[in-house]
Amino acid sequence: MxxxxxxxxxxxxxxxxxxxxxxxxxxxAEFADDSxxxxxxxxxxxxxxxxxxxxxxxxxxxxxxxxxxxxxxxxxxxxxxxxxxxxxxxxxxxxxxxxxxxxxxxxxxxxxxxxxxxxxxxxxxxxxxxxxxxxxxxxxxxxxxxxxxxxxxxxxxxxxxxxxxxxxxxxxxxxxxxxxxxxxxxxxxxxxxxxxxxxxxxxxxxxxxxxxxxxxxxxxxxxxxxxxxxxxxxxxxxxxxxxxxxxxxxxxxxxxxxxxxxxxxxxxxxxxxxxxxxxxxxxxxxxxxxxxxxxxxxxxxxxxxxxxxxxxxxxxxxxxxxxxxxxxxxxxxxxxxxxVAELKALRGAHHRVSDLSISADAELTLPGVNGDTLELIAVFDTGKSAGDVDFGLLLRCSEDGAEYTQVSYSAADRKLSVDRTHSGAGEAGVSEVQLAPLEDGLVKLHIFLDRSSVELFANDGMKTVTNRIYPAADSLGIKLFAKKGEAHLASLDVWYLNP
Structure with a gap:
């Protein structure tokens, strides 16, 4: 039975x-070219x-x-x-x-x-x-x-x-x-x-x-x-x-x-x-x-x-x-x-910038660094920054500057945020979390960018921030910025990721 x-x-x-x-x-098959x-x-x-x-x-x-x-x-x-x-x-x-x-x-x-x-x-x-x-x-x-x-x-x-x-x-x-x-x-x-x-x-x-x-x-x-x-x-x-x-x-x-x-x-x-x-x-x-x-x-x-x-x-x-x-x-x-370590297998062409000062209230375009499938590791030194500076990166920037996703750190408030107010279609809003610098005063932002997503691992995974974004297909620029003071970038590593 x-x-x-x-x-x-x-x-x-x-x-x-x-x-x-x-x-x-x-x-x-019909989804192959979807941005x-x-x-x-x-x-x-x-x-x-x-x-x-x-x-x-x-x-x-x-x-x-x-x-x-x-x-x-x-x-x-x-x-x-x-x-x-x-x-x-x-x-x-x-x-x-x-x-x-x-x-x-x-x-x-x-x-x-x-x-x-x-x-x-x-x-x-x-x-x-x-x-x-x-x-x-x-x-x-x-x-x-x-x-x-x-x-x-x-x-x-x-x-x-x-x-x-x-x-x-x-x-x-x-x-x-x-x-x-x-x-x-x-x-x-x-x-x-x-x-x-x-x-x-x-x-x-x-x-x-x-x-x-x-x-x-x-x-x-x-x-x-x-x-x-x-x-x-x-x-x-x-x-x-x-x-x-x-x-x-x-x-x-x-x-x-x-x-x-x-x-x-x-x-x-x-x-x-x-x-x-x-x-x-x-x-x-x-x-x-x-x-x-x-x-x-x-x-x-x-x-x-x-x-x-x-x-x-x-x-x-x-x-x-x-x-x-x-x-x-x-x-x-x-x-x-x-x-996981296996994700390093995705890495392709590599760009590195080190020991760079970013002037107060400035945006710095990175020549030759752009894309919608990237891995970025940015290390900022708060000990060498001036004042209660805010600093970070602008991702998926349009050429006219109207579209971008902002990843920022406030030294005064010890606050990490991801702002997708200008990210394109979909939900707006700001994600925030308190984050103390590492013992040597460094703030490490490890970012995976993949067409309609941003995953941020801060200070070796102490905090994570995961968001979907829906920018235009041609919004591909990457910028560094500082506000209210001068910021110091110890290093920035960027890899183009192979699908």
């Missing part, structure tokens, strides 16, 4: 997958992309799944898109991995699908754990399992759902399972909210099918949102040091947070000692991490945000991931987040 059910279930799923892949095949389309970031071949799902290093390859609607460049019944890479730089798109097909993940209206989740290697079987969501069903959200032997074709488990609902009624959401293994047992953290407090629920299992609820691992202190989406709880550093990353709902401009502390597996409680916003840009949400073959903890995030203008939708696609970032836990309990 079970085999008959499984065969029928898999046939429906196969049909939905084939339909989605056929649509993608006929849509992709918003990123050159070295992972994005969908067509249609809609949001949250990273199922990030894993499996059989010597990196796999990235993502929330995907292949039929239109807008949110719809969620599928799982799929890509893989050998080096975190070059990605190959694979067939859609999951499509809504069963009563626990499919419905009549648009509010259904295979929602976010994670992936694990279960003795060679690539296993996806995801939320089945169907509006109007009770319960709306359940946790489900799908498996693959070849890493491409997935079968949904006959025993689904493996968790049939939240542990109590009256909650806000019950989704986005992140699974890992510790001392031979599986653990799962799930996003939840109740009584106005975001929570991370903890479960354990011997086999990924039978799950036991352990309790609330961590919850908001009343200031961290009323539901925690996409929780990710993982060891980092020494001993029982752990990090909890969450995407809190209804927390104003703060869209992601991280908490560091200790996880007690015996009690299921996470004891938080430090909490901070994870990224200070507008376009960073639902990050997920995994461990690769070198033991690095690597993060990818969705490089968009709910509710924002999304100009690329008019061009037939929407969404992209951030660059892969390596996470490290500093001795003071804070995170450092920097681009």
């Amino acid at each position: 079970n085999q008959q059910v499984n065969t029928g279930l898999h046939k429906v799923h196969e049909e939905r997958i084939a339909q989605a892949n056929n649509v993608l095949k006929h849509q992709t 918003y389309r990123l050159r070295y970031h992972l994005m969908p071949p067509a249609g809609w992309m949001n949250d990273p799902n199922g990030l894993i290093y499996y059989k010597d390859e990196y796999h990235a799944f993502y929330q995907h609607y292949p039929y239109e460049p807008k949110w719809g019944p969620m599928h799982w898109g799929h890509a893989k890479s050998k080096d975190l730089v070059n990605w190959e798109h694979l067939p859609v991995a999951l499509a809504p097909s069963e009563e626990y993940d499919a419905g009549e209206a648009g509010g259904y699908g295979c929602w976010s989740g994670s992936a694990v290697d279960n003795n060679g079987v690539l296993s996806l754990i995801y939320t089945g969501h169907v509006d109007g069903r009770a319960p709306v959200e359940v946790q489900c399992l799908a498996t693959s032997i070849d890493g491409v074709n997935f079968r949904k488990a006959v025993c689904n759902p493996v968790i049939a609902g939240a542990p109590e009624e009256g909650g806000f959401g019950f989704r986005d399972p992140k699974v890992w293994q510790h001392d031979g047992a599986w653990y799962m953290v799930i996003g939840y909210g109740k009584d106005g407090l975001g929570k991370a629920l903890l479960y354990t299992s011997p086999d990924l099918q039978e799950w036991r609820y352990l309790g609330v691992a961590a919850e908001s202190d009343g200031t961290m949102g009323d539901m925690w989406e996409c929780p990710d709880l993982f060891p980092l550093g020494n001993g029982d040091d752990h990090v909890l990353v969450v995407s809190p709902m209804n927390m104003g401009t703060t869209k992601t947070m991280y908490l560091t502390g200790k996880l007690n597996y015996a009690t299921g409680k996470f004891d938080c000692s430090y909490a901070e916003r994870l990224d200070y840009g507008f376009d960073f949400y639902a990050p997920q991490t995994f461990v690769d073959g070198q033991g690095r903890r690597i993060l990818l995030g969705w490089m968009n945000i709910w509710g924002a203008q999304m100009p690329e939708q008019d061009r037939g696609w929407m969404g992209a991931f951030t660059l892969p970032r390596e996470l490290k836990l500093h001795t003071d309990g804070t995170l450092r987040m920097g681009p």
Whole structure:
């Protein structure tokens, strides 16, 4: 009987997958010359992309799944898109991995699908754990399992759902399972909210099918949102040091947070000692991490945000991931987040400027330095600057000076900002974060520019700022500037990046 059910279930799923892949095949070619389309970031071949799902290093390859609607460049019944890479730089798109097909993940209206989740290697079987969501069903959200032997074709488990609902009624959401293994047992953290407090629920299992609820691992202190989406709880550093990353709902401009502390597996409680916003840009949400073959903890995030203008939708696609970032836990309990070393393989022609003074209230054009796919490392020396100077770079400048994105640092306020008021189409606004200079008085701004994105890693990943911008295709200039005093540039390295 079970085999008959499984065969029928898999046939429906196969049909939905084939339909989605056929649509993608006929849509992709038309986007090749799109000036918003990123050159070295992972994005969908067509249609809609949001949250990273199922990030894993499996059989010597990196796999990235993502929330995907292949039929239109807008949110719809969620599928799982799929890509893989050998080096975190070059990605190959694979067939859609999951499509809504069963009563626990499919419905009549648009509010259904295979929602976010994670992936694990279960003795060679690539296993996806995801939320089945169907509006109007009770319960709306359940946790489900799908498996693959070849890493491409997935079968949904006959025993689904493996968790049939939240542990109590009256909650806000019950989704986005992140699974890992510790001392031979599986653990799962799930996003939840109740009584106005975001929570991370903890479960354990011997086999990924039978799950036991352990309790609330961590919850908001009343200031961290009323539901925690996409929780990710993982060891980092020494001993029982752990990090909890969450995407809190209804927390104003703060869209992601991280908490560091200790996880007690015996009690299921996470004891938080430090909490901070994870990224200070507008376009960073639902990050997920995994461990690769070198033991690095690597993060990818969705490089968009709910509710924002999304100009690329008019061009037939929407969404992209951030660059892969390596996470490290500093001795003071804070995170450092920097681009993975493999990205250096993108570097092409190189320009360097050093020991340069920038006069007060001046803009300095860099001859021969321009483009929309660049890596820049600018190091400013506040000790050699004069007065309470503001300094920085203007990116993607138009010839008439009307269009630009400003990256600036205020020595007086010790504040780093990215201003996209004049960046072109899409959202305006200024991203800000407090940033102390390094011990030697230097401020280091490491910037990745890719057609419609700016990712800033400040002071070796002490703070990060991630934003989408949508300038005109011919806005390519790069400038240095100083305001209210003279600035000193210790060095500027610029690389043209190969797609």
